[in-house]
Structures are given as structure tokens and as C-alpha cells.
Amino acid sequence: MTKNIIIGTAGHVDHGKSTLIKALTGDETDRLAAEKERGISIEPGFSHLENDKTNSENLRLGIVDVPGHEKFVNKMLAAAGGVDLALIVIAADEGVMPQTLEHLAILDLLEVEKAIIVLTKIELVDKEWTDLIELDLKDQFKGSFAAKADIVRVDSETGKGIAALKDLIIETALQMKKRQKSEIPYYPIDRVFTLKGFGTVVTGTLFSGEIKAGEELALYPMEKTIKIRSLENHGQEVEKVEAGSRVGINIGGLEKSEIEKGNIITTPDSLLKSKFFEAELKILENLNFTIKNGDSIHFHTAALDTTGKIYLYNKKEAFPGEKVYVKLVLAEKAALFFKQKYIIRRFSPMQTIGGGEILELDPPPRRKVSEHKIMTDLDNLKKADLKEAVEIFIRKKENSAAEIKFLKKKSALKNEKLKSILDDLVKEAKIIELRTDKSYIHYQDFEKIKEDILKIINAYHKKFELRAGLKKEELRSKIDFSLNKKEMDTMLEILVKEKVLKENNNLISEFAFKISLTKDLLAIKNKILKLYQKNLFNPPAKEEIVEQYENGASIFNYLVDNNYLVQINSELYFDQEVYSQLKIILNNYFQKNESLSLAEFRDLIGSSRRYALPLLKKLEELKLLKRKEDLRYPTNKLEKIKKSD
Numbered sequence: 275m276t277k278n279i280i281i282g283t284a285g286h287v288d289h290g291k292s293t294l295i296k297a298l299t300g301d302e303t304d305r306l307a308a309e310k311e312r313g314i315s316i317e318p319g320f321s322h323l324e325n326d327k328t329n330s331e332n333l334r335l336g337i338v339d340v341p342g343h344e345k346f347v348n349k350m351l352a353a354a355g356g357v358d359l360a361l362i363v364i365a366a367d368e369g370v371m372p373q374t375l376e377h378l379a380i381l382d383l384l385e386v387e388k389a390i391i392v393l394t395k396i397e398l399v400d401k402e403w404t405d406l407i408e409l410d411l412k413d414q415f416k417g418s419f420a421a422k423a424d425i426v427r428v429d430s431e432t433g434k435g436i437a438a439l440k441d442l443i444i445e446t447a448l449q450m451k452k453r454q455k456s457e458i459p460y461y462p463i464d465r466v467f468t469l470k471g472f473g474t475v476v477t478g479t480l481f482s483g484e485i486k487a488g489e490e491l492a493l494y495p496m497e498k499t500i501k502i503r504s505l506e507n508h509g510q511e512v513e514k515v516e517a518g519s520r521v522g523i524n525i526g527g528l529e530k531s532e533i534e535k536g537n538i539i540t541t542p543d544s545l546l547k548s549k550f551f552e553a554e555l556k557i558l559e560n561l562n563f564t565i566k567n568g569d570s571i572h573f574h575t576a577a578l579d580t581t582g583k584i585y586l587y588n589k590k591e592a593f594p595g596e597k598v599y600v601k602l603v604l605a606e607k608a609a610l611f612f613k614q615k616y617i618i619r620r621f622s623p624m625q626t627i628g629g630g631e632i633l634e635l636d637p638p639p640r641r642k643v644s645e646h647k648i649m650t651d652l653d654n655l656k657k658a659d660l661k662e663a664v665e666i667f668i669r670k671k672e673n674s675a676a677e678i679k680f681l682k683k684k685s686a687l688k689n690e691k692l693k694s695i696l697d698d699l700v701k702e703a704k705i706i707e708l709r710t711d712k713s714y715i716h717y718q719d720f721e722k723i724k725e726d727i728l729k730i731i732n733a734y735h736k737k738f739e740l741r742a743g744l745k746k747e748e749l750r751s752k753i754d755f756s757l758n759k760k761e762m763d764t765m766l767e768i769l770v771k772e773k774v775l776k777e778n779n780n781l782i783s784e785f786a787f788k789i790s791l792t793k794d795l796l797a798i799k800n801k802i803l804k805l806y807q808k809n810l811f812n813p814p815a816k817e818e819i820v821e822q823y824e825n826g827a828s829i830f831n832y833l834v835d836n837n838y839l840v841q842i843n844s845e846l847y848f849d850q851e852v853y854s855q856l857k858i859i860l861n862n863y864f865q866k867n868e869s870l871s872l873a874e875f876r877d878l879i880g881s882s883r884r885y886a887l888p889l890l891k892k893l894e895e896l897k898l899l900k901r902k903e904d905l906r907y908p909t910n911k912l913e914k915i916k917k918s919d
């Protein structure tokens with residue numbers, strides 16, 4: 275198993291970052307003519323470190339060498355996002371300078387795992403001076419992630435201390451965490467160019483997951499399908515690359531002009547694209563200005579460098595050293611992931627303001643929500659691990675079930691990982707699966723819907739004392755939560771199982787609900803039933819009954835809901851027992867006859883065409899009879915009835 279670690283330089287201009295990388299690897303990272311001419315780095319340079327130890331331990335160390343000039347902090351930022359181990363370079367003759375501290379603050383905000391402090395140019399000064407510089411830097415680095423970092427003294431021109439530094443880098447890398455490769459690939463592009471004979475080539479650091487040659491992935495935020503033609507890592511063509519590698523990709527299907535720095539390569543349909551998100555913002559302590567609601571900013575994350583505006587919650591102004599929750603509105607759509615680190619810089623003059631973690635991607639409109647609630651929500655997300663976050667995403671859907679497609683994008687998780695989290699949440703009774711592998715609701719919402727359903731049903735029972743219950747569809751349209759038909763079915767199934775509700779004849783009632791007829795109503799009911807029983811296949815019309823008796827409509831519904839009467843069409847009803855007889859009559863008939871005409875049927879049941887035709891239609895609908903031209907024939911279903919009888 276290979277462990278991939280990205281080493282990144284950091285430090286003030288001219289403090290010896292590129293010279294140090296050359297001394298460590300033999301590679302010249304300042305390759306642009308302008309860089310050579312001016313003696314400064316403009317674009318990040320890339321290399322890798324190898325020796326016997328890395329080969330035997332399967333350690334792959336990629337190197338990103340960043341520019342130190344204050345004008346190019348944006349370029350430093352584009353490369354720093356993927357760094358695991360920072361080499362903070364300080365020239366012994368100058369000591370800590372402004373960009374040393376700005377880079378340190380950025381690495382701190384990006385939560386880079388580890389740092390080694392390298393004091394360069396030691397041959398230019400005497401030892402006592404270097405001791406003083408070291409004391410000063412320890413003082414200035416207090417409270418940062420590099421406060422306890424190892425400090426190494428080197429001179430890259432003479433090679434002094436380089437071998438020891440190389441050993442320390444390898445030892446440190448061996449002890450560091452391996453990146454998760456089980457996540458979806460997240461590959462921010464930091465360079466695009468055309469290579470003669472190859473076509474479009476991009477480079478970047480693979481933040482997570484793995485990429486294989488030949489696979490089809492997507493370019494975000496445009497969501498264009500791309501083909502991974504070939505992959506290159508540490509100067510060699512490879513079949514597969516894992517998280518934490520510097521990777522060159524030869525892309526099929528797109529021109530150089532269709533790709534921009536900061537675009538992301540990932541699995542299709544896996545990320546949310548949005549201009550809006552909510553985040554935690556840690557404001558640097560040593561700023562000489564405050565942040566105001568609506569300030570314009572430069573936004574940096576991974577290799578993306580864009581502009582936007584910042585909105586504060588609950589306040590008009592935020593101060594240096596404060597930690598606040600903010601909403602950011604970008605100038606363009608970006609494809610980000612939950613808990614991704616970002617940095618913002620002042621619009622003008624450019625200066626790092628702070629940064630933190632992205633918490634809510636594409637937040638819902640917040641007009642009706644109190645700012646206090648938003649802050650509590652964001653606080654919960656900040657503290658949440660992935661499982662808790664998925665639970666929060668489901669709970670926050672509030673008015674509808676959370677689809678798995680939505681959860682996948684919201685969490686940027688691979689299918690299998692998300693499914694196992696959802697299964698765990700179901701087992702812990704935190705969420706309920708309403709459609710298998712498709713949609714979920716939070717238990718809190720389940721309770722709310724249950725309450726709502728009971729309220730609607732009880733009101734219905736009160737209003738229609740003689741009705742057995744409500745139709746599912748009617749109930750679904752009345753609840754204050756948007757569920758589709760299948761989701762509502764599952765919801766009702768659970769409530770029936772819990773003995774909260776019961777279902778009878780497709781009608782939903784409260785579990786304990788029973789119709790009790792008064793003596794008068796009972797007498798009317800019996801009278802009506804008798805009429806139907808007496809008239810066999812020539813029953814009275816519904817309208818007639820409804821008009822004739824007091825409470826006729828209610829009692830009629832009662833007789834239908836409770837299966838005393840069987841409905842044939844809107845006007846025609848038969849007594850249940852009479853209707854059951856029909857099947858026996860038909861079975862007997864087909865023992866002696868092959869087919870049945872309308873006239874024969876009419877005579878068979880002693881009725882008229884007016885009743886016989888709708889009845890035949892109903893029997894066809896129930897697939898008890900089938901029709902061929904003008905004749906009806908028995909189906910297997912009717913035969914079965916015969917056998918079971």
C-alpha cells in the first residue's frame with residue numbers, strides 16, 4: 275500500500291524555497307523565463323522526493339513549491355490546499371517577515387497536518403545570529419499549528435544540513451495519516467495546457483479518492499463528461515492514482531479553452547454547484563481593519579480563485595480574532611464539498627482576512643428563519659461528524675423527504691459509504707426509510723406527520739360520524755408535508771403496524787374508531803338493506819334511497835364503506851350477498867355453456883339490460899370475464915373462485 279504525501283513550501287520572497295527544493299531533489303522548479311530573469315517564483319512549481327527509504331516504504335512524496343512574493347499569495351493559495359506537510363522556509367539572515375506570517379496563517383486556517391521549519395542561508399550569518407532568529411520565530415509562531423514543529427538549519431548552496439532534512443521529511447511523512455481513498459475523487463485543476471501530439475493536459479493534486487486511466491468522469495462546475503485518457507504521477511505514466519498525489523491527466527473530449535484553473539474533476543452527479551454557501555469564518559487576529567456586512571472579498575479554495583461578497587449573521591461588523599458564521603455569495607458557481615477549507619482575502623488592498631470550513635452548500639432561502647436558528651444550525655453542522663451531518667441534512671429538509679440523490683451531493687460521499695450511514699441511522703431510529711434506497715425522513719418529522727394525520731382523521735370522524743374513514747389520497751393532499759404516493763403508503767403502513775391507524779377497504783381511520791348507529795339509524799339501515807336484498811338484480815337507484823330517508827346519504831355511505839353494498843358504478847349498487855351469488859350463478863352457467871351473451875346474462879339474473887350491461891362491464895374489469903366480440907367467456911380467476919367455493 276502506497277502512502278502519498280504532498281509537501282508544500284511556504285515563506286517570504288527570496289528566502290530560498292526553490293533553491294531548497296533543488297538541493298533536495300535536483301529539480302529546478304522555477305521554469306518560466308520570467309521567473310528565471312527576475313529570480314522569483316511566479317507560478318507554483320512541482321517535483322517529487324525519492325530515495326532508498328521512500329522506495330522501500332512505498333512512500334510517495336510530491337512537492338509543491340509556491341511563490342513567496344506578496345503579489346502572488348493567490349497562487350500560493352491555489353497550491354496550498356492540497357498540502358499535507360509544510361516546509362516553512364525562513365532565511366537566517368532576514369528572519370520572520372510579513373509573508374512568513376501570512377503563509378503561516380493560511381496553512382493554519384487550511385489545517386495543514388504538519389510542518390517542518392527550515393532555516394536557510396545559515397552560511398551567510400554566524401551561529402549566534404541564527405540562534406536569535408530561531409528564538410524570535412518560536413515566539414512569533416506561538417499558538418499556531420507550527421508552534422512545536424521541528425526546526426532544521428540548512429544551507430542549500432553548500433548542501434549543509436540537506437541530508438538531515440531529507441531524513442526528517444521522510445520520518446515525518448511515515449508517521450503521518452494516509453488520506454481517505456474511499457471517498458469520491460476530488461481533483462482541483464491548477465494548470466491547463468496543450469501538449470503536441472497528446473491534446474489537453476491538466477495538472478493538480480488529487481485531494482481524495484482515486485482516479486483510473488480510461489474511466490469517464492465529470493468536469494465541474496460545467497458538468498461536462500470527460501474521458502481520462504492517461505495519468506502521470508512523478509513523471510511516469512500510471513494506471514491509477516490515489517489521494518494525496520500530484521497528477522497529470524491527459525483529457526479526452528475537451529479543448530484547453532473549455533477548462534479553467536479551479537475546475538474540479540470528479541464522479542458525475544456527485545457535487546452540488548452553487549454560488550451560495552454558509553461557513554464558519556475565523557478572522558485573523560492581527561488585522562488592522564474590521565469586516566462589514568456586504569464586503570467584497572477574494573475567495574480561495576482548492577485551486578479556485580474568485581471573488582464574492584460576505585454577509586454576517588446577527589451583526590453588521592466583525593472584528594479581528596473573532597469566529598463567526600457567515601454567508602458567502604460568489605461571483606460564479608463553484609463545486610464544493612461539506613467541510614471544505616477556504617480562505618478569504620480583502621478585496622483591496624489584498625490581505626488575508628481569514629477562513630474556515632464550508633458548512634452548508636446551497637442553503638435554502640432564509641427569509642423566514644431567525645438568525646439565531648441559522649447560527650444554531652451551523653453550529654451543529656460544525657460539530658457534526660459525517661453521520662451526524664447526514665442526519666442534519668435529512669432533518670433540515672423539513673417539508674419533504676430527503677432523496678438519496680440530494681444527500682449524495684450534499685455530503686459528497688460515495689454511494690456505499692452514504693448507504694451504510696443511512697442504514698445505521700435507520701437502525702438507531704433517527705430516520706425512517708420511506709422508499710427503499712430512495713428517500714428518508716427524520717424521526718422528528720415522522721412524529722410531526724403522525725400528529726398531523728391524527729388531527730385530520732379525528733376532525734373527519736367528528737364531521738362524518740357514519741363514514742369509515744378517509745381515502746389515502748385525500749389524506750395525503752391534506753397533510754402539511756409533501757410526500758409522494760409511495761412515501762405516504764409506507765408512512766400509513768407504519769402507523770397501521772403501530773396500531774395508531776387502521777385501514778379498511780382503502781379507507782384510513784383511527785385505530786379505535788367504530789361507528790355506532792342509533793336505534794333510529796339502525797332501523798333505516800335494515801330497511802334499506804332489505805330493499806336491496808329483495809330486489810336482487812334489479813336494485814333501487816342510490817338517488818332514490820338518499821332522497822327517501824332522513825340521513826339517507828350518510829347511511830348509504832356507511833353501507834358502502836362497511837361492505838354491505840357493492841358499488842358497480844356511480845348509481846348502481848348491489849347487496850353484498852346478492853353480488854356474491856352472482857359468481858356462483860356464473861360458475862354454474864359455464865359448466866354447461868361456453869359463452870355468454872348480454873341477453874343470456876340478462877335472463878340468467880332475471881334483470882334488465884339497464885343493470886346487466888354495467889354488471890358485465892364490472893366483471894370484465896375485475897377480470898372474472900373476458901370479452902370476444904359480443905360474447906363473454908370465463909377467466910381463470912372465475913374458475914379459481916369455483917374451486918375455492
Ligand SMILES: Nc1nc2c(ncn2[C@@H]2O[C@H](COP(=O)(O)OP(=O)(O)OP(=O)(O)O)[C@@H](O)[C@H]2O)c(=O)[nH]1
Binds near residue numbers: 285288314395397
Ligand atoms: N547562500 C545561500 N543562498 C541561498 C540559499 N537559499 C537560497 N539562496 C539564494 O537566495 C536567492 C533566492 O532564492 P530562491 O530559492 O529563489 O527563493 P524563493 O524563496 O524560492 O523565492 P520566491 O519563490 O520568489 O519567493 C537566490 O539567489 C538563491 O541563490 C542558501 O541556503 N544559501
